[in-house]
Amino acid sequence: xxxxxxxxxxxxxxxxxxxxxxxxxxxxxxxxxxxxxxxxxxxxxxxxxxxxxxxxxxxxxxxxxxxxxxxxxxxxxxxxxxxxxxxxxxxxxxxxxxxxxxxxxxxxxxxxxxxxxxxxxxxxxxxxxxxxxxxxxxxxxxxxxxxxxxxxxxxxxxxxxxxxxxxxxxxxxxxxxxxxxxxxxxxxxxxxxxxxxxxxxxxxxxxxxxxxxxxxxxxxxxxxxxxxxxxxxxxxxxxxxxxxxxxxxxxxxxxxxxxxxxxxxxxxxxxxxxxxxxxxxxxxxxxxxxxxxxxxxxxxxxxxxxxxxxxxxxxxxxxxxxxxxxxxxxxxxxxx
Ligand code: AMP
Ligand code: MG
Numbered sequence: 001x002x003x004x005x006x007x008x009x010x011x012x013x014x015x016x017x018x019x020x021x022x023x024x025x026x027x028x029x030x031x032x033x034x035x036x037x038x039x040x041x042x043x044x045x046x047x048x049x050x051x052x053x054x055x056x057x058x059x060x061x062x063x064x065x066x067x068x069x070x071x072x073x074x075x076x077x078x079x080x081x082x083x084x085x086x087x088x089x090x091x092x093x094x095x096x097x098x099x100x101x102x103x104x105x106x107x108x109x110x111x112x113x114x115x116x117x118x119x120x121x122x123x124x125x126x127x128x129x130x131x132x133x134x135x136x137x138x139x140x141x142x143x144x145x146x147x148x149x150x151x152x153x154x155x156x157x158x159x160x161x162x163x164x165x166x167x168x169x170x171x172x173x174x175x176x177x178x179x180x181x182x183x184x185x186x187x188x189x190x191x192x193x194x195x196x197x198x199x200x201x202x203x204x205x206x207x208x209x210x211x212x213x214x215x216x217x218x219x220x221x222x223x224x225x226x227x228x229x230x231x232x233x234x235x236x237x238x239x240x241x242x243x244x245x246x247x248x249x250x251x252x253x254x255x256x257x258x259x260x261x262x263x264x265x266x267x268x269x270x271x272x273x274x275x276x277x278x279x280x281x282x283x284x285x286x287x288x289x290x291x292x293x294x295x296x297x298x299x300x301x302x303x304x305x306x307x308x309x310x311x312x313x314x315x316x317x318x319x320x321x322x323x324x325x326x327x328x329x330x331x332x333x334x335x336x
Contacts, residue, residue: 001019001022001065001066001071002070002071002073003073004019004020004067004071005019005020005022005072005073005074005302005303005305005306005309006018006061006072006074006075006076006097007019007108007113007299007300007301007304008075008076008078008090008093008097008298009031009077009078009090009296009300010077010082010086010087011082011083011087011110011296012046012083012135012296013033013046013134014031014033014034014295014296014297015031015049015050015057015089015090016029016030016031016298016299017030017031017061018061018301018302019065019067019299020120020299020302020305020306022073022306024120024306026120026121026293026302027065027299028064028299029297029299030057030058030061030064030298031057031296031297032053032057033174034046034049034050036173039167040164041083043083046083046085046086047085047086047088050086050089050090054089058093061298072101073104074098074104074105074305074306074309074314075094075098075101075103075104075305076094076106076107076301076302076304076305076308077090077091077105077108078090078110079091079107079108079109079110079321079322079326080110080322080324080325080326081110081324081326082110082135082322082324083324084322084324087322087324091320091322095320104309104314105314105315105320106308106313107315107320108304108305108308109304109326109328109331110296110301110326111131111138111140111147111328112328112333113300113301113304114129114131114133114263114300115127115140115147115260115262116304117289117293117297117304118261118262118287118288118293119260120303121289121290121293122260122287122289124285124287126141126258127256127258127260128141128150128247128250128251128256128258128260129141129147129260129262130244130246130247130262130275131262131263132157132158132243132262132264132265132271133157133159133262133263133264133265133295134157134160134264136152136153136263137152137153137158137209137211138152138153138328139152139243139246140328143254145333145334146331146332147329147331147333148328148329149327149328150246150253150254151206151207151209151246151250152207152208152209153208153209153210154209154210155211156211156215157211158211158265159174159176159263159264160211161211161214161215161239162176162235162239165179165215165219165235166178168222169222174264176264176267176268177267177268179232179235179236180232180236180268182228182232183233183236186229186232186233187229187233190230190233193233195237195238197230197234198221198226198230198231198233198234200214200217200218200221200234201213201214201217202214202238202241202242204245204246207246207249209242211239214238214239218231218234236268236270240270241274243271244271247259248282251282252282256284257283258285259279259285259286259287260287260288261275261286261287261288261294262288262294263294264294264295266288266289267291267295272286272288275288308335311335313334
């Protein structure tokens with residue numbers, strides 16, 4: 001696999017190493033998830049978790065993918081956005097590997113990497129991306145030389161909202177898949193359920209979203225004695241419908257005809273179903289990568305690194321500092 005690009009992801013809970021071959025074939029990522037004992041993510045504890053596991057993960061990748069140092073053409077890493085202490089671990093490891101193997105370093109924009117792995121996986125060309133993850137919720141599309149944020153959450157990310165709701169019910173991180181399971185099981189028992197039975201606020205302002213009010217109201221419904229499965233179902237229906245509404249408006253405004261899902265919440269069968277229904281009605285394509293490439297992963301960082309390397313976009317050591325508040329539209333898109 002000569003000229004392979006290694007990608008290092010460390011924006012938050014996930015520390016992950018992945019590889020993409022020179023021709024763009026993505027391989028599996030080798031990842032570890034920091035799970036807080038209690039409460040939400042503690043950035044310094046997450047960073048300690050990542051640094052303890054760095055050599056184990058990189059060795060697993062090299063051994064399992066049968067990579068020799070001479071096979072490696074570049075190291076790409078998440079430069080932002082994310083939590084400073086976590087990003088710093090990934091950046092330091094990447095600088096060290098780049099020096100050890102004498103290959104270029106490429107600092108990449110994590111949000112843009114979700115788009116590029118989606119394009120790689122699905123073959124879509126010029127999509128609107130509905131990026132629904134733990135820390136981020138954005139609707140993104142390319143205009144000119146940038147991926148522009150057309151709409152986004154004004155408070156917390158949708159995944160973070162699901163994780164907070166789950167945690168309050170005693171369900172460990174990550175909460176999203178547990179809420180999905182409870183909602184699915186409840187809906188099978190209650191196929192004629194009416195959304196008005198468990199009413200929750202629906203918050204879309206133009207192209208923007210917010211989730212705190214929805215979270216607080218859902219917590220209240222449980223306190224009021226509603227069945228947890230019913231509240232999970234209604235919570236998903238409201239949160240996903242709001243995202244799909246903004247994504248549909250983005251398709252209408254931009255005239256684009258592909259809606260790509262990305263981020264961990266894109267693993268959810270219900271948001272995929274809503275995407276499919278809306279896209280069928282609009283005569284658009286609704287698409288998403290495999291689950292392993294929806295959640296944060298090193299392979300997507302490698303794929304964006306590969307695209308940047310095609311246009312000789314590498315990062316000098318002195319420009320390789322992390323940027324926790326890097327915006328999606330900061331990155332100039334030099335590749336096709
Ligand atoms: P990411 O930040 O992209 O790595 O994604 C992690 C987030 O995705 C967490 O908030 C998870 O709870 C959420 N998540 C993962 N799988 C699912 C699922 N099946 N349904 C809803 N949310 C999910
Ligand atoms: Mg992400």
